[in-house]
Amino acid sequence: MQVEIITIGDEILIGQIVDTNSAWMAAELNKAGFEVVQITSVHDDEKQITEALEAALERAEVVLFTGGIGPTKDDITKLTLCNYFDSKLVFDTRVYADIELLLKNRMRAMNELTKSQAMVPDKAVIISNPIGTAPITWFDKGEKVVVSMPGVPYEMKRAMKFEIIPRLQKQFQPQAIIHKTLLVAGYPESALALKIADWENALPESIHLAYLHNFNIVKLRLSAVQDDFSATKNEIDRQVDLLKFILGNAIIVEEDITLEELVGRYLLASGKTLATAESCTGGHVAHRITTVAGSSAYFKGSVVAYSNEIKMNVLGVDATLLNKYGAVSREVSERMASGILKLMSVDYAIATTGIAGPDGGTDEKPVGTVWIAVGTKDSLVSRKFQFSLDRQLNIERTTQMALLMLLELVVSG
């Protein structure tokens, strides 16, 4: 069952925002058995929206719009769909009541713009949006379906989860797609591809393989349309067993989860605790760890020691070490790790120190030089890395590598 997503908004096409909605929608649709054929982003422009809709309806059974339904003048999706479906706007008392309640809860007054959100196309099924002023509109076009949703991510997510996907499943009863994702560490993408080339070439046609690499981790994803559930699942399981035989411990988990979730799972199981001492990552390691719900059970906290003064006064790094080796050194990374282990009385620590850039590099330690230490009070592992010239990339890579180093430790320990 094929779906297309069309996201509307000038802000996407001039690069003012990143369209994160589509990826979330695609993942949810996939889980529910729908295949997303194409994602299209167009301007707030009637002609463009209409042409994108017509093209999408040629390829797919379902077209999902997000965005362009705010109360301001630049938003024209509602009018465009009215014209396309030869529909007219009518006042909807139920939608008006929803908006009234929403504004009351937010202690805001109704104004003519928010009121105009209660004008809805008469040929659409109107679906409540209790957390925003724009309702969801659902048009049937023969056997096909066109839905318009808000672009605000949490409004769209609520609508998809509780309204759109259940209704689509009821109407189309799609075949599920089975995915199996393996996370592989320790191989560059091309080396991994060669290592498993014979296996890949012998894969049955019904199974599709994709590679996705995030710096030091390659995700291998096997997908198949579920025909006979147990047969499809058995074939995927069989292929995964073969892969495990080839790759052994390089497969760190047989699930599509993040490193921080995986680390958290091990810590939770062992009842151990964690803290971080961060210089160049500036809190990003702690942030990634704490995006995981329930992380407070094992994560006690972090000291972001951006200045040397904090490294000394809070983490107890000796001034002599800083003078002798510099802030970006094995010695300082290890001392930061032992400092935080003691300060926060935790079992495991991560410490990062490096030159994120764009300034601060020297001939000896250019931008991108990073030391990471991980360990316990009994033993520390530290490694030096030479990442890139890009500040953002250096922060992200250091974080990703630090989590992988910790994972190796908690798995073995």
Place this chain on the structure above:
Amino acid sequence: MQVEIITIGDEILIGQIVDTNSAWMAAELNKAGFEVVQITSVHDDEKQITEALEAALERAEVVLFTGGIGPTKDDITKLTLCNYFDSKLVFDTRVYADIELLLKNRMRAMNELTKSQAMVPDKAVIISNPIGTAPITWFDKGEKVVVSMPGVPYEMKRAMKFEIIPRLQKQFQPQAIIHKTLLVAGYPESALALKIADWENALPESIHLAYLHNFNIVKLRLSAVQDDFSATKNEIDRQVDLLKFILGNAIIVEEDITLEELVGRYLLASGKTLATAESCTGGHVAHRITTVAGSSAYFKGSVVAYSNEIKMNVLGVDATLLNKYGAVSREVSERMASGILKLMSVDYAIATTGIAGPDGGTDEKPVGTVWIAVGTKDSLVSRKFQFSLDRQLNIERTTQMALLMLLELVVSG
């Protein structure tokens, strides 16, 4: 001059990754005077790629592909373009030498897959990619241009900045588009729209207005195609002056910059320093502050006090306060702020404490309850917020609100 972006990869359409490339490309193209008409994401599928290319060429002069040119079997963009342009693959010794050098620097060996990256279409101009194994291919089709680039963000960015945009500018000499962005605080989007409705209705047709809201900040963006540079610029300036008259201090800056950049600018100018004490934001405030290059000049560090133990032992919050008022309270947020002011000897502090969710809420303090304190050793401001049920959203909103509260303080102080 119109451009379309086509991003290729199954991982985008199953929602495994967010396409961040397009937004970055669109912003850069816009600055260089190109308008992005449409962004399309398609599968690694010859038919889909070809159809998307044909449709794009009907609308635009330039089509930019990213992705699908890795060395693994699932990547088929190169072959698809060869077939489309009736081109054949030839071995390129210069590309081979590039790959050899790259692998040598990374201490990796050449293998048959990386070697295959040196096979390039004979009808394309081949542009070096010194930081990856896949070269960039540039096809001319009459007056139009089709370019295929890597999907790896830093490889694509380098190619765009140093090769593609300069070449496109030379070939097409586009008219620049002038943008002016104002950041407005303190108005919900619809209230702002009403406040400026008369002004908006009187805008000349040549100026396009867009609203973009990120929680507590609305960005107003005025755009116009540069006709006569000084005339266009004067007209935009005149309109901005009128807006300033209407909105006064609600306009916090007349530039498209982030709150953390703006805060940093004020701190740098005043020579003041900052630290954060974070509970529910888990390091995200520090992370946003340290994404700004040069932030080490004013940001000393942070204590992420995820557990009460750390709030007490590191930040000096009294156990009696925690018992009497709970960790999520005005008293504790203010004590965290004064604790970090003292511990890190800084001029300004931000402190956050809240229930990010999904668990941990009570009737009295449901998920989404957050206290934020900002201030100096002489005075603290603290406010309570009731955000959402979504963990990620609560972390982001708390961070955004904390930065805005600090901004108000550093502007006035």
